[in-house]
Amino acid sequence: MQENQSYKLSVAPMMDWTDRHCRVFHRRMTRRAMLYTEMVTAPAVIHGPKARLLDFGAEEHPVALQLGGSDPGELARATGIARDWGYDEINLNCGCPSDRVQSGCFGAVLMERPALVADCVAAMRGESDVPVTVKCRIGVDEQDPQEVLPRFLETVAAAGVRHFIVHARKAWLQGLSPKENREIPPLDHPLVLRMKREFPELTICLNGGVTSLEQARDLLAQGLDGVMIGRAAYHDPGHVLIGADGLWGMDHAPAREEVVRAMLPYIEAHLAGGGRLHQVTRHMLGLFHGLPGARGWRQVLSAEAGRGGAGVEVVERALARVTGETERLAG
Structure with missing residues (x-):
């Protein structure tokens, strides 16, 4: 290419x-x-x-x-x-x-x-x-x-x-x-x-x-x-x-939250095929590096994504830690 x-x-x-x-x-x-x-x-x-x-x-x-x-x-x-x-x-x-x-x-x-x-x-x-x-x-x-x-x-x-x-x-x-x-x-x-x-x-x-x-x-x-x-x-x-x-020359620059939400259908398909959540989310730990809520994001994914039966709700919960911290600081 x-x-x-x-x-x-x-x-x-x-x-x-x-x-x-x-x-x-x-x-x-x-x-x-x-x-x-x-x-x-x-x-x-x-x-x-x-x-x-x-x-x-x-x-x-x-x-x-x-x-x-x-x-x-x-x-x-x-x-x-x-x-x-x-x-x-x-x-x-x-x-x-x-x-x-x-x-x-x-x-x-x-x-x-x-x-x-x-x-x-x-x-x-x-x-x-x-x-x-x-x-x-x-x-x-x-x-x-x-x-x-x-x-x-x-x-x-x-x-x-x-x-x-x-x-x-x-x-x-x-x-x-x-x-x-x-x-x-x-x-x-x-x-x-x-x-x-x-x-x-x-x-x-x-x-x-x-x-x-x-x-x-x-x-x-x-x-x-x-x-x-x-x-x-x-x-x-x-x-x-x-x-x-x-x-x-392209202006494609999604917000980090958009990146997470764009991953959810892929994660759901991976889980439906017998995959484990942490196989995907281990690569996503650094997405919010240096930003408010980054620690909470990593903590939730690290602690919960490896558990049997873990699904996209874990990612949603981790993302809520980020958005909640951002809103707290903004307020």
Whole structure:
């Protein structure tokens, strides 16, 4: 969906967070931002429960599937399988630093193997009718990002990839946990901006250290094609995603209460299908972050949504804590 420039703002793929319920919730706040799945490994797509791993609702578009792997044949097969699901983009993970990813020789360790990445994306493009993109780091371990990143981009772009999302930190594969790798290595936004100047024909998006829509606007104004936001979009979605459609000239900016009420039919359908309330509401805890009533909202959902038989009345009760506090302060 690159022609619609949905990459101007995207929500990062985050394991255990950006499932389909999370994406539906985020879509209630923005019609245009690109939403990503959690990373799914190519072998899991090939051999695992395809519907459970790949299903998503039409309302989630534009949505991208992130694949993990390092075998061109497996990635091609997984891409071919996913084609039937109708994703708007297929993304290859070259940035995750977890031990599990390293042992499987994919994720951030692929920064050391740009030629292999080129083979992988070439194979994926042969099975895809939508853009194949790459999410990467600026380097790993003792690599010099000033040398490594431009060489990586040049090599992979030669295989046909036009769109890169660059997490503007190194990944230390030895000595740092995945959580520490998201926080400790210093950010280098200027390097990513320089890559856009050096590769003007590529779509270059920045990930890492962006915590607000205002920051995203500033980075776009500096010449980047897009900004990807992760944890901030999850923990404070209202601040990051409500109003984001203004980046595309749209005035869609629903009130937070409207977002909650728009989720109720989806929640009812999920419950009717045998789902549990907390599977959806766990993603909604931060909606009122920093606003009057936010604590009450979180307390009700945290305490009651996990109970057997919990229904939309729990959400209504949580919302009443917010509106009641707002009315008290206004009065």
